[in-house]
Amino acid sequence: MASDETNRSPEIRKDAIHNRWVIFSPARARRPSDFKSKTDPNDSKDRTECPFCAGHEHECAPEIFRVPPESTSDWRIRVIQNLYPALSRRLDFTDGENDGCSAALPGFGFHDVVIESPAHRVHLEDHSPARIADVLLAYIQRIEQIREFDSIKYVQVFKNHGASAGASMSHPHSQIMALPVVPPTVSARLNSMKEFFLQTGKCSLCQVKRDDLVIDESSHFIAVAPFAATFPFEIWVVPRDHSSHFHELDHEKALDLAGLLKVILIKMSSQLKDPPYNLMIHTAPLQLDSSELPFTHWFIQIVPQLTLTGGFELGTGCYINPVFPEDAAKVLRDVSVPNQR
Ligand code: AMP
Ligand code: ZN
Ligand code: ZN
Numbered sequence: 001m002a003s004d005e006t007n008r009s010p011e012i013r014k015d016a017i018h019n020r021w022v023i024f025s026p027a028r029a030r031r032p033s034d035f036k037s038k039t040d041p042n043d044s045k046d047r048t049e050c051p052f053c054a055g056h057e058h059e060c061a062p063e064i065f066r067v068p069p070e071s072t073s074d075w076r077i078r079v080i081q082n083l084y085p086a087l088s089r090r091l092d093f094t095d096g097e098n099d100g101c102s103a104a105l106p107g108f109g110f111h112d113v114v115i116e117s118p119a120h121r122v123h124l125e126d127h128s129p130a131r132i133a134d135v136l137l138a139y140i141q142r143i144e145q146i147r148e149f150d151s152i153k154y155v156q157v158f159k160n161h162g163a164s165a166g167a168s169m170s171h172p173h174s175q176i177m178a179l180p181v182v183p184p185t186v187s188a189r190l191n192s193m194k195e196f197f198l199q200t201g202k203c204s205l206c207q208v209k210r211d212d213l214v215i216d217e218s219s220h221f222i223a224v225a226p227f228a229a230t231f232p233f234e235i236w237v238v239p240r241d242h243s244s245h246f247h248e249l250d251h252e253k254a255l256d257l258a259g260l261l262k263v264i265l266i267k268m269s270s271q272l273k274d275p276p277y278n279l280m281i282h283t284a285p286l287q288l289d290s291s292e293l294p295f296t297h298w299f300i301q302i303v304p305q306l307t308l309t310g311g312f313e314l315g316t317g318c319y320i321n322p323v324f325p326e327d328a329a330k331v332l333r334d335v336s337v338p339n340q341r
C-alpha cells in the first residue's frame with residue numbers, strides 16, 4: 001500500500017473485533033500535526049477546591065479502600081464511592097421482579113472512583129511503572145470485591161482525561177462501573193470474536209500483531225494501532241498470551257503493562273500535545289461459559305479525542321477515519337522515549 005496519501009484510494013476495513021466497518025478516507029486525511037489538540041480548558045477547578053486532592057478526603061463520598069491500606073495522609077491511591085453514582089449499591093435494589101423479558105431492571109450496581117494520586121497536577125504517565133502498576137492492581141482488587149455479587153454481570157474500568165473526553169475533574173482519576181447486565185457493545189464484541197473463531201479456529205486478538213501496526217512492545221504486551229481503527233491515533237494494548245479477564249493479571253504482568261502504558265501515554269501526549277483521551281479496559285463478562293474462553297481476550301483501548309462524531313456515524317454505525325493506522329503507528333513508534341521499564 002502506498003504511503004503517500006495522495007496516491008491512496010478510500011478503503012473500507014472491517015474491524016473483526018467489533019464487527020463494524022471503518023472508512024479510511026484519504027481525501028479527509030490531514031497531517032498528524034493537524035491533530036494536535038488545542039489546550040483543553042479542563043482545569044476549571046482550582047486545586048484548592050478539588051475534593052480528590054490530599055487533605056480534602058472529607059469532601060469525598062465514602063472510601064472503599066486505600067493504597068497502602070494502613071496509610072494516613074501519605075496514601076498513594078484511594079478507591080471511593082462516586083458522589084453521584086449512576087447506579088445504586090443498595091442491595092435491596094436487586095429484589096425487583098425480572099421475568100427475563102422485561103425491558104426494565106432495578107438499577108443495582110457500583111460506580112466507584114479511583115483517585116490515582118494525591119497530587120493534582122500530575123498525569124498517570126508521570127508516575128513510575130511501579131506506581132502505575134499499583135493503579136492497575138487497585139482496579140483488580142476492586143473487581144475481585146465486586147465479583148462476589150452474583151447479580152453483577154460486567155465491570156467496566158475507564159478513564160476520562162480532559163473535558164472534551166468527558167472528564168469533569170482534572171485531578172488524575174479513573175472509574176469503575178459494575179453493571180447488572182452485559183452491555184450491548186460487549187455482547188457484539190463477543191459475537192464477533194466468536195464468529196472469527198468459528199471461521200478460523202483462532203482468537204482474533206491473538207492475531208493482532210502486524211509489524212507495520214506495532215507501536216511498541218513489552219515482554220507480555222503489544223501496543224498497536226488496530227487494523228480498522230475507528231478513531232485517528234486509536235491505540236490498543238493487548239496481552240501477548242491469550243487471557244479472557246483483565247482481573248487475572250498478576251503482579252509481574254501488571255508491572256510490565258504499567259511500563260508499556262507509561263511509554264504509550266508519553267508518546268501520545270508528545271505527538272498530539274496532551275490530547276483529551278478515553279482509556280477503556282475491555283474484558284470478558286464475569287460469568288463466562290468455559291466454551292467462550294478460547295475466543296475472549298481482554299485488551300485496553302485508548303482513544304484520543306481529536307474528531308467529532310456526526311450524523312453519518314450516528315446514522316450508520318460506520319466511522320470515517322482520516323488517518324490510516326499504519327501511518328498513526330509510525331508517527332507514534334518514531335517518538336523516542338527513554339527506557340521506562
Ligand atoms: P469524570 O466526570 O470522568 O471526571 O469523573 C469524575 C467522577 O467523580 C464523576 O463521576 C463525579 O460524579 C465524581 N465525583 C465528583 N465529586 C466527587 C466527590 N466529592 N466524591 C466522590 N465522587 C465525586
Ligand atoms: Zn486535586
Ligand atoms: Zn487470544
